[in-house]
Amino acid sequence: MSVIDDLASEFARLPGIGRKTAYRLTHHLLKVAPEEACRLARAIDAMAERVRRCSICHNLSESDPCEYCSNPARDRTTICVVEEASDIRAIDSSGGFRGLYHVLGGCLSPLDGIGPDELNVESLQSRLDENVREVIVATNPSVEGEATAAYLHKILDPRGIRVTRLARGLPVGGDLEYADGVTIAQALAGRRVI
Amino acid sequence: MFLQRLSLQNFRNFRDEKVEFPEQGAALVGDNGQGKTNLLEAVYYLEIFRSFRGARDEQLIRFGDGHFRVAGVLEGAGGAERVEVAAGYSRDGRCKKVTLDGHEPARVAEGIGRVGAIVFTASDVEIVAGGPGARRRFLDIILSLVEPGYLSALQRYRQILAQRNGLLRNGASLPELAAWNTGLVETGSEICRARARWVAERQASFARYCQRISGGQPTDLKYSPSVPAPSESQGHSAAGGDEWRQAFREEIGRQSERERRRGVTLVGPHRDDLNFRLGDDSDAVGLRSFGSAGQQRTAAVALRMVEAESLRAARGWRPIIMLDDVFAELDPPRAERVVGLLGAEEWGQVLVTSPKPSEFGAMGDSLPKYRVVNGRVRRL
Ligand SMILES: Nc1ncnc2c1ncn2[C@@H]1O[C@H](COP(=O)(O)OP(=O)(O)O)[C@@H](O)[C@H]1O
Ligand SMILES: [Mg+2]
Ligand SMILES: [Zn+2]
Numbered sequence: 001m002s003v004i005d006d007l008a009s010e011f012a013r014l015p016g017i018g019r020k021t022a023y024r025l026t027h028h029l030l031k032v033a034p035e036e037a038c039r040l041a042r043a044i045d046a047m048a049e050r051v052r053r054c055s056i057c058h059n060l061s062e063s064d065p066c067e068y069c070s071n072p073a074r075d076r077t078t079i080c081v082v083e084e085a086s087d088i089r090a091i092d093s094s095g096g097f098r099g100l101y102h103v104l105g106g107c108l109s110p111l112d113g114i115g116p117d118e119l120n121v122e123s124l125q126s127r128l129d130e131n132v133r134e135v136i137v138a139t140n141p142s143v144e145g146e147a148t149a150a151y152l153h154k155i156l157d158p159r160g161i162r163v164t165r166l167a168r169g170l171p172v173g174g175d176l177e178y179a180d181g182v183t184i185a186q187a188l189a190g191r192r193v194i
Numbered sequence: 195m196f197l198q199r200l201s202l203q204n205f206r207n208f209r210d211e212k213v214e215f216p217e218q219g220a221a222l223v224g225d226n227g228q229g230k231t232n233l234l235e236a237v238y239y240l241e242i243f244r245s246f247r248g249a250r251d252e253q254l255i256r257f258g259d260g261h262f263r264v265a266g267v268l269e270g271a272g273g274a275e276r277v278e279v280a281a282g283y284s285r286d287g288r289c290k291k292v293t294l295d296g297h298e299p300a301r302v303a304e305g306i307g308r309v310g311a312i313v314f315t316a317s318d319v320e321i322v323a324g325g326p327g328a329r330r331r332f333l334d335i336i337l338s339l340v341e342p343g344y345l346s347a348l349q350r351y352r353q354i355l356a357q358r359n360g361l362l363r364n365g366a367s368l369p370e371l372a373a374w375n376t377g378l379v380e381t382g383s384e385i386c387r388a389r390a391r392w393v394a395e396r397q398a399s400f401a402r403y404c405q406r407i408s409g410g411q412p413t414d415l416k417y418s419p420s421v422p423a424p425s426e427s428q429g430h431s432a433a434g435g436d437e438w439r440q441a442f443r444e445e446i447g448r449q450s451e452r453e454r455r456r457g458v459t460l461v462g463p464h465r466d467d468l469n470f471r472l473g474d475d476s477d478a479v480g481l482r483s484f485g486s487a488g489q490q491r492t493a494a495v496a497l498r499m500v501e502a503e504s505l506r507a508a509r510g511w512r513p514i515i516m517l518d519d520v521f522a523e524l525d526p527p528r529a530e531r532v533v534g535l536l537g538a539e540e541w542g543q544v545l546v547t548s549p550k551p552s553e554f555g556a557m558g559d560s561l562p563k564y565r566v567v568n569g570r571v572r573r574l
Binding site: 151 | 357367370377
């Protein structure tokens with residue numbers, strides 16, 4: 001295999017990129033100035049080198065704890081639980097939430113062999129000290145996301161924590177990641193106890 | 195609304211065929227294996243975007259081709275409204291595309307029911323005489339068409355059921371099982387309530403159709419839910435969502451030990467049935483086991499009639515009635531009474547098929563005839 005094929009097959013492993021697009025991207029990089037291709041390589045390199053999982057909330061960040069966990073201005077009484085680290089950006093930029101986050105790493109899906117042990121549930125429970133009053137479950141409105149919310153309610157409610165769910169209005173089956181800021185802010189404001 | 199024009203590309207044995215139909219309808223004649231049922235299958239595909247014969251989309255593509263497209267132009271009375279419903283499927287990418295007047299709805303489900311059509315087929319008797327799966331499928335199709343929210347509840351229910359069964363198979367923890375119960379009860383109750391209400395609303399009319407077709411015996415249609423129906427005393431049509439949810443939750447509680455032992459979900463609308471009972475209340479017998487072939491066929495036709503009635507009520511226009519080779523199966527007096535019923539009521543366009551023109555009886559005389567030969571359709 002040539003280095004061209006090598007790069008194309010790396011691109012093809014990315015989500016949403018097929019073989020054809022992979023070669024198009026590769027040939028694009030061959031056409032631009034070499035500095036430009038190197039800049040991309042360095043950005044990828046730096047990201048892989050420096051970005052880590054936050055040991056508290058499992059967010060992806062250059063610092064551990066991450067910028068949310070280490071920010072004294074954040075409201076420490078509320079934790080918003082999301083499926084993926086990429087959901088945090090969507091929620092935070094909506095401006096409707098100033099608390100802390102917790103990344104589950106997916107949602108319950110017995111058919112895929114994903115139970116509570118495969119998710120960051122235990123570390124969530126260990127974060128619930130006397131400061132935390134509310135957990136907002138912002139998993140997607142899919143049946144798996146709803147079941148995950150119901151599960152968290154089942155295990156957290158006996159501990160006297162208020163467990164809430166975003167209001168409806170998010171596109172059903174759609175990902176939180178792609179919802180717009182206004183919709184997310186409204187869903188946050190209208191959250192209800194499960 | 196009536197189907198004014200139908201175009202078929204690479205659908206079953208049609209290569210590239212365009213047919214126009216008048217408002218009253220058409221009688222399609224042709225030997226076996228020429229494409230009569232395929233044509234009705236294409237029309238109904240525009241109603242639910244699935245084959246009424248249960249074929250996969252892939253199987254509808256003409257042998258050797260990569261995709262099919264079906265388009266129908268529907269016209270309201272006097273050419274008032276016109277809508278084009280089209281659907282296609284391509285083998286690579288396994289991609290289904292639906293358009294309404296050229297615009298793609300956000301989800302395929304939003305496009306269903308625009309045609310307003312019912313198909314009567316000779317194999318409908320399986321709904322009455324076969325296993326409960328066919329009866330649930332019947333309920334699911336009509337309710338998806340007439341009950342807002344039903345289809346989405348059904349899709350979610352099926353997904354939850356599959357997940358919950360996966361969990362039970364591998365030994366579930368109680369809180370995890372409880373997490374799936376919430377959604378199961380939520381969506382399942384919606385399905386039960388819609389089914390109960392539909393049957394209660396259509397019961398009397400079903401009995402009336404049976405009587406008019408058979409010329410005799412009363413036949414009763416009854417919903418037999420897997421979740422014990424709440425407030426039996428007032429008839430379960432009266433039960434609301436809360437009552438069904440509570441009944442469902444209680445039954446899951448009662449069955450939970452057995453479910454965990456057996457590793458499968460034992461309660462819910464996926465185990466519902468419809469009962470057809472013949473005779474008076476005290477000594478009624480089940481039509482499925484004890485009915486004659488003629489009685490079972492009568493019930494099947496009556497069921498399609500109430501389906502048509504329900505669709506007409508929901509849409510506010512007369513549905514297209516398609517009859518695929520049904521007269522050969524009915525004895526002549528019954529066939530005549532069915533034709534009489536179809537003529538007496540306010541139905542829309544009629545598309546009827548048979549290998550023998552003589553079998554159309556009185557109906558055939560009033561409809562223009564079309565001949566179907568090897569995937570070509572020609573007006574006679
Ligand atoms: N995917 C397909 N491609 C081409 N021909 C098909 C396809 N599926 C079925 N057929 C053909 O269609 C014919 C059956 O048509 P059908 O409409 O059921 O006949 P009938 O006129 O008796 O109702 C058969 O000859 C069969 O080979
Ligand atoms: Mg046929
Ligand atoms: Zn963090």
